[in-house]
Each structure stands twice: as structure tokens, then as C-alpha cells.
Amino acid sequence: MERHLDQDLDRIRQLLLRMGAIVEDMIGDSLQALFERDSNRAQGVIERDRQVDELEKQLDQACGAILATHQPAAVDLRFLVAVMRINVDLERMGDAAVSISRSVLDLNQEAQLKPYIDLPRLDELVRKMVRDALTSFVERSVELAVAVCRADSRVDDLYRQLFRELLSYMIEDPKTTTRGLHLLLVARSLERIADHATNIAEDVVFYVEGRDIRHLDDDEPL
């Protein structure tokens, strides 16, 4: 049976995907702005955040309206609960991209501290997680979502490695502290983005299977 509700749910899906696409681009651009020392690109990321904020509100309103008027159940309810959570995570990811871009603007005022080796690797890992998390939502793929959750520990390892390296730079030469701290903030933002991607993947599993895989002990299977 055709349902009017399906049109509303589809509109919500489209809004979320548009938001996801913008956030993905913002993250990519913020890092590219760093690697290419492109302040215009960084500025563009900061400006795009308004779109994300606007979409966050639109999505919240649309979800609230459906909850109030349709009293959804089962997969419809799980979809809406997941979307409302993913919405928050995407907005925060946008904020993280803005934070990276602000650091880039400062970093571009001075000479590059060092050749970037681990940051591009971290960037690649994190952006793949974000892309896969959104794909797992579109394709309702639990397998892909679980893979995203598993990838998070590699991001954490890489972040810790970067932390130690930047710390040693700053200890060796205090004049590098400002740049070192900004790079640390960039790495920290990327690590946060990966956490949000993990949250999205967890929400996808809830949406598809009704299982809550958040905060499991290490010996519990995903």
C-alpha cells in the first residue's frame, strides 16, 4: 500500500543526505586547505557551516512533525530516531571542519612546521569512515556500518602517534608551539569526526536491525 508517510520520510532522507554531502565536502576542503595552504578554501568551509546549521533545524522540525502526526512504529520509528541522532552528529562534524579551517587560517600566517606525513593518512582514514557511514545508511548495510565502528581504533592509534610527535617538536623548540598546537587541534578534530562517524554507523545498525551496539564491552560482538 502506498503511504503518504513514505513521501515525508523520503524528504527527510534527502535532507539528511544533502547535509551529509555538504559536511563531507567541508571536511575534505578543510584538510585540502591545510595541505595546499589555501586560505580561501578554509574561508569557504567556515561560510558553508550556516547551510549545515539550517539543515539541522529543518531536519529536526520535519522529524518532530512526523512523530507528532503519524505516531510511527517499528522501522519507521527506528529510522526517525536514527535520523535525529545522525543529524546531531553531522552538525558537530561540520563544526569540527570549521575548527580545522580556523586553525588553517592561523597556520597559513607562518611557514609550514614540517612536511605532513601522518595527517594525510589520518585524513584519508577519517574521510573513508565518514563516507562509509553515510553509505551504510543509504544502503542499510550493517556490514559496512560495523566496519566503520572497527576502523575507529586505527584512527585513535594514529592520533596518539601524531600527539607524541607534535609534542616532541614543541618541547624541542618552543617557537613551534603555536603551529604545533594548531596541528594538534586539527588532528584532534579529525579524531572527533571519526567518533561522530562511528556514532552514525551505530545508529545505522539500530535503524536496520533494532540492535543497540553503543558502549559494548570489548568482549561483546558488534
Added chain:
Amino acid sequence: MDAAGGGTGKAGLAEATAGAAAQTTAKATAAGRASETAAGPHFERPLLSIRDLSLWYGDKQALDGVTLDVAEKRITAFIGPSGCGKSTLLRCINRLNDLIESVRIEGDILFEGGSVLAPDLDVNLLRKRVGMVFQKSNPFPKSIYENVAYGLRLQGIRRRELLDEMVERSLRRAALWDEVKDRLRDNALGLSGGQQQRLCIARAIAVEPEVVLFDEPCSALDPIATAKIEELMLKLKEHYTQIIVTHNMQQAARISDYTAFLYLGELIEYGETKKLFINPRKQQTEDYITGRFG
């Protein structure tokens, strides 16, 4: 098990009600069976156990091998599209289907271990223990007081003070006392639809049943009267086991602890209401509760 044939558990209800010892044994049997059930929740001591129940109206099969346990002092909802057998199933529990000539029943319903379908069962006694509230409120054309006292008088209670006390308690439990206490002698038909329905609930619980069956109790009521009945049912959980048949899925979701989804006479899924409405196991259940059905 054939209800008409008389199996081992058949005369159970009479025995169970007769003596405490028999009751204990019967309960132990029921608990044992419950743990073997594959579908639905497991209860240590289900009050009612419906076992492989099939029912035919003439040639037409209305129930097909339904097996489920009903938990004591909980609300269990039967949901499903029209013609799925939910009302038929409800009416088997207090043998209202007996009144229909062409009905044939197989399987069994155990009430505290004793068979409800046993041919030698005292149906009047069963209906005292299993009260019923119908879709359309049906107060007797008598005073409010007499409606509630009716069943008590049938039980032979004559003492005025005792009747007064039991009528008041029933009306209080049915959340109607404050609205009618000053006009107990007025004709019950002068009450509003919602009040009449609560009066029927007061009448049903006056005789201290263990189970109250509700067949679409709110379908003729406005949302406020519906909300009052729902609140009332939640309060009555303290005293009674309640089973409700409803077309209103949100009502089932709001008030029941367990929900059984029936389709074409079969029990498709039975489980905790919250789980069933958030994450049903069967596609048919999902399609029905999300309105994709048909």
C-alpha cells in the same frame, strides 16, 4: 487436544477451583508447559495458557493453532486486521462462542491449569472469574447502583451494607464514584457514553473476577473518554489480568505490556509491546504496524 473429546486436563478447572492442592499442581503443570513454548514471552506462572487453539464457524476456519500464555496482572493486547480472529480468540476465553451453533473448537485454554473448554465446566462460574467489557457499553436499564449490584445479588449477597460497600469500591476502582455518588439511584442510561463504559467496567469487576476481557472498549468513545478508560485499565493492573482486543494500534502500544499480532487466524508474533512496536521480528507484523499492509 479436542475440546469436545475430553482429554486429561479437561475437568481441571472444576478441580482447580475446588481445592488449593489441586490448584498448586495445576499451576505447576501450566508453568512447565509455558517454558516449552517456542513463540512469545515465557512466564513462570501464566494465568492463562492457550494451547494450539483452532476454531471453525461451520466450514470457515477462524483460528488456526494459536498458542500463547497470558501473564497475570498484566495487560495483553490482541491486534490485527478485521477478520484476523482476535475477537474470536478473546471470546473463547470466557466461552462466549458457545452461544454460536456452528462453532467447533480444537485445542485448549488452561486457566490456572484447568481447562476452560471442558464440557462439564460451570460456565457461569467461569464468567464470574473472567469478566467482559464490550465495544458498545451495555448497561442494564436500571439504576447506576443496581447495575453494579446486579452480579453481586446473583451471587446471593443480600446484606445492604455489604452491597453498598462493594458497589462503592467497584465504582471507585472504575474511576466513576466521584461522578455518580450523588445520583446512584438515577437510571444508568442517562450517563454519557464514556461513563456508561466505566459503569460496565465497574459492573464487571464488582464480582471480583481474576481476568477482565475488553473487546474494543473505546471504539465508540471520544479521545477524552478513551484516555480515561486507558488510565483506568492501567490502574486496574494492580488487581486484574486484562486482555484487550483493539483496532487502535496506538492504544495497544500505549497501555499493553504484551501484544499478540494475529493474521488470518494465526498468531504471527507475540511479545513485549515495546519490543514489538520498535523492532518486530516478523515482516508481516512490521507491515501491519507501519500501515504498509495490504
